[in-house]
Amino acid sequence: MDKTYQPHSLETKWYQHWEKSGYFKPQPSQSKKAYCIMLPPPNVTGSLHMGHAFQDSIMDALIRYHRMRGFSTLWQGGTDHAGIATQMVVERQLQAQGVSKHDLGREKFIEKIWEWKEQSGNTITQQMRRLGASIDWSRECFTMDDERSEAVKEVFVRLFDEGLIYKGKRLVNWDPKLHTAVSDLEVISEEEDGFLWHIRYPIAGQSTHIVVATTRPETLLGDVAVAVHPDDPRYQHLIGQKLQLPLCDRLIDVIADSSVLPDFGTGCVKITPAHDFNDHEMGKRHGLAMINIFNDSAVINQNAPHQYQGLERFAARKKIVEDLERLNLIEKIEPYKLKIPRGDRSGEIVEPYLTDQWFVKVAPIVEQAIQVVKTGKIKFVPDNWKNTYFEWMNNIQDWCISRQLWWGHRIPAWYDEEGKLYVGRTEEEVKLKYNISLNTKLRQDNDVLDTWFSSALWPFSTLGWPQETKELETFYPTNVLVTGFDIIFFWVARMVMMGLKFTDKIPFNTVFVHGLIQDSHGQKMSKSKGNIIDPIDLIDGVDLETLLKKRTAGLMQPQMKTQIEKNTKKEFPEGIPSFGTDALRLTFCAIATTGRHIRFDLNRVSGYRNFCNKLWNAARYVLMNVEEHPLGKTEADRTYSIYDQWIQSSWQQTKRMVAQHFEEYRFDLLVQCLYDFTWNQYCDWYLEFTKPVLMQSDNESLKMGARYTLISILDELLRVFHPIIPFITEEIWQRTHVILNQMPTTESKESIMTQAYPEYNKHLHNAQAERTVEWLKAFIINIRTIRSEMNLSPSQTIPVVTTGGSSFDIENVNNYQTVLKSLAKLSELSQLPPTEEAPVAASSLIGDMTLHIPLKGLIDKTKEIERLTKEMGKLQKDIDLFSKKLSNPSYVDNAPKEIIEKDKERLTSAETNLAKLTENFNKISAL
Incomplete structure (x- = not known):
């Protein structure tokens, strides 16, 4: 092995080897259980971001873990056509050449998108390879490839024929820049500064008026009523009367509706059913007209008074306000903060817009999707996310599935010259299905389907549905969906509904919901x-x-x-x-807590890079002490020391916890316990315990026991760690595998990823060995602590005298003199008879035994007293400073809470350290 850990060369080498060898493909057999995860398909336009890398690391860990446990595993990958995002990318490229999509026409434009997809659309999948994702790339899918397109048509036609898909004029989120409806997911609402205009609406036939407050005065042109609360005493006498709509030659009614909030604005609400979602619902309740005043570019249309027609919406707003002021119809204008909805792709303010769209009627299919979660057939992890799922499902609205784009699954619907609608998988099928003459000319619907429509079919369409394939039989339902909480509504719920509707099965057993990555x-x-x-x-x-x-x-x-x-x-x-891939993956798993948001700190990555380096160096130590040395051919050749027995026992407990954490999706706890065992138990202690055995013992059987334990634990540790850090573990395992199996080569022809995942072995649990070694560790730690406190050099050998102690304490001192002297750097270790008085010493208690380090002759009394006096003076200054600050009420009441807490911690620390130094000062003064 190289002296230093250099991740990049080994990462490229091993990933190419894995993919070329076909290790990512499922290995089905009758004796194997199936395990499948569906990759949430990233946008084909995209590149790997932190959210992708985070969830991909988790999914790959699960896939590698189950593959090593003997499951026939499939991580099904692929990309999403990302309707709006992809179309925008190609449109911008054409605009740079001075060409618009309309110049090309629909077919040529779509050809350009396919060309771009083939050339640049695999960026993210190549980056996923860099991350180590063990996806079966031979099965990679695309939401608009032929197989997925057939599935989409099949679902659309079946739903339409059952009356679950319909076309109707409804209010939708409309992006006036992209000229398409957009889903709620594609709308970002953030608070912005605006105004609240208080407008006077004259009461017909009277010289009085009522005042209506609005944030959108331009929509006044589409008002059809003013609503008040039926119990509002201010306006009860006006209910049923007529108002003169300002700037328009129309009269509108005053209506009563209990949804009106009397405390908002003036308690009078203008009702514009064609341009506000709440107004739309109220308009339906009261049978009001729906007057659309915008065209698809948010320009005022012919339904408004002539003087405003052709004005862009905000230019119209300005002119309307000016005209209202001129007519003395503005009561007042006040600053107001409001949520402004913008399209996440265009940044344009979206409009509620009344237009013909296609919808899925979800009420008939939602109940079963609720029940499978209620009954536990689908489990959410953490469990509380099922409440979010229920909240949306219980208030679900019909799903608008049409988009006014060219890129996407074109809706399989056709119209004749009279506008009559027909739905089928193809035009030929439509003509046969509806007994239409083959010579009749039909026109296909121009709209495409919402990207989420094809994504909702992903778990079964990627496995070959609607065909009854072997993959569908083997891997469906899938095992776990790994996703962020932000798409529970838009993707998870729809996959459940579609899966149940078209396969009569749930699409996955578990939904593991992770938090969203934030900065530090x-x-x-x-x-x-x-x-x-x-x-x-x-x-x-x-x-x-x-x-x-x-x-x-x-x-x-x-x-x-x-x-x-x-x-x-x-x-x-x-x-x-x-930092390399392994350090990044280890960081992602370590921060995968159950929280809603996850902070990403670069210091964590640096720390886990150091951990990989620690593992590398530990492996080098093991290989140097094991290679070309006998391990023993059978167990009879080996004698296992108390240290070998202890590390084996400790390792069993770790494996048991790892299995539990995998089961519970607690990757943070999994990394924590593996990190602790590797760094604190195996590297910091066990490797040190083996040095006296390997370097000082004459017992070859004992040495072979130590060598075998070193290499076998390392080999298992690499296999257990492999799902999290695949590259470094493969590189080191190639050598450990060869040594353990005594092969005449330096590198195995096998891969760690196909090896068995180590499991807990209760027969290797040894409570006595654990108790003894924990005692030895405590002894050594106590001596090292005293050294630090007394400013004794770590390399300086010192004498230790013990007094008292139970039979267990005394037995350990007698039996493990060699290791205690070696690791604690002792020149002498002796037991003082009960009749003798202990010398002036720095002391510590372990069990019932007291450890004494006689100070006489070890330190320069004058210099040490001088040093301690100086250190104690610094600490006393700190104590005085923090005590003064914390006793000042003005400071405590006004300083930030976190600063106060930090000051308290500093004060406590200074007082504790001063007490220790004072104790040492008194001991040294007594010499």
Whole structure:
């Protein structure tokens, strides 16, 4: 093995070997259980971001774990066509060439998208390979490939024929820039500064008026009523009367509706059913007209007074307000903060817009989807997320599935010249199905389906449905869906409904819901904040100049760009160092808590890079002491020391906890217990315990026991760790496997990923060995602590005298003199008779035994007293300072809580340390 751990060369080598060898493909057999995970298909336009890398690391850990446990495993991968996002990318490319999609026409434009997809659409899948994802790439799917397209048509036609898909005029989120309906998921509502206009609506036939407050005065042109609460005494006398709609030659009614909030604004609400979701529902309740005043670009149409027609919505707003002021119909205008909905792709303010769309009627299929979660057939982890699922399912609305795009699954519906609608898988099928003459000319619907429609079929369409395939029989239902909480509504729920509807089975047994990655300050990662971290940069490293360019690319505001550059230079003054894939994956698993949000701190990655280095160095120590040395051919050749028995026993407990944590999806606890065993038990203690045996003992059987334990524990540790850190474990395991099996080569022809996953062995649990070694560790730690407190050099050998002690304590001192002297650096270890008085010493208690380090002759009394006096003076100053601050009521009442807590911690620490130094000072003074 190389002296230093260099991850990059071994990562490339091993991934290519795994993929080429076909290890990622399921190995079905009648004796194997099946295990399947569906990759949430990332956008074909995308590149790997932190959220992808986080959940991909978790999924790969689960897949590798079950593969090693003997399951026939399938991690089904693929990408989503991402309707709006992909169309926008290609449109921008064409615009740069001075060409629009309309110049090309629909067919040519779609050809351009397919060309782009083939050339650039596999970026994210290549990056997933860098992450070590063991997906069966030979089965990679795309939501618009031929097989998925057939499944989409099949589902659409069946739902339509059952009356569960219909076309109707409904209110939708409309993006006036992209000219399409968008889903709720594609709308981001954030608080912005606006105004509340209080407008006077004259009462017909009277000289009085009522005042209506609105944040959108331009929609006044589409008002059909003003609503008040039926119990509001201010307006009860007006219910049923007519109002003159300002700026329009129309009269509208005052209606009563209990949904009106009397305390909001003036208690009078203008009702515009064609341009507000709440108004739309009220309009349906009261049978009101639906007047659409916008065209699909949010420009005022012919349904409004002539003077406003052709004006863009905000230009119309300005003119309407001016006209209202001129007519003295503005009561007042006040600043107001409101939620503004913007399309996440275009950044444009979306409009509630009345238009013809296709819908899925979900009421008939939602109940069964609720019951499978209620009865535990589908389990959420953590369990509380099922409440989010229920909340949405119990209030579900019909699903708008049509989009006014060119890129996507085109709706399989056709119209004749009279506009009559027909639905079928193909035009030929439509003509046969509806007895239409083959010569009749039909026109296909221009709309495409919402991307989530094809994604809802993903768990079964990727396995060959509607055909009854072997894969569908073997791997469906899948085992676990790994996803963020933000798409429980939009994807998880729809997959459950569609799965039950078309397969009569649930699509997965468990939904593991993870938190969303934030930066180290708890901020959402976003381009505008300039805090995005590219996972590939964490693997490969990136210099500061390149990092700055990536974070500020495309930003138009100089002030924002300057601030991001400043923050980046402060956080990464030299750029981001290279950590390698394993350190990043280990970090992701370690932070996979049950929380809603997960903070990502680069220091954690650095710490886990150090851990990988520690594992590498430990392996080098093991190999140097085991290679070319006999291990013994059978168990009879080996004698196992108390240290061998202890580490084996401790290892069994660790394996049992690992299995439990995998079962419960507690990757954070899993990493914690493996980290603790590897670093604290195996590396820091067991390797040290073996040194006296290997270097000082003449007992060859005992040495073979130590060598075999060293290599066999390391071999199992690598296999247990492999699902989390696959590359380093493969590299080291190739050598441990060869040694354990005494092969005449330096590298195995097998792979660690096909080996059995180590399991708990109760026969190797040894409570007595654990008790004894824990005592030895406590002895050594106590001596090392005294050394530190008394400022004794770690390399200086010292005498230790013991007094008292139980038979267990005394037995351990007598039986393990060699290891205690070696690891505690003792020149002498003796037991003082009960009749003799202990010398002036630094002392510590272990069990019933007292350990004494005689100080006389070990230290320079004058210099040590001088040093202690100086240290005690510093601590006393700190105590005085913090005591004064914390006794000041003004400071305590006004300082941030976290600062107060930190000051209290510093005070406690200073007092504790002063007490220790004072005790040492008194002992040394007595010499």
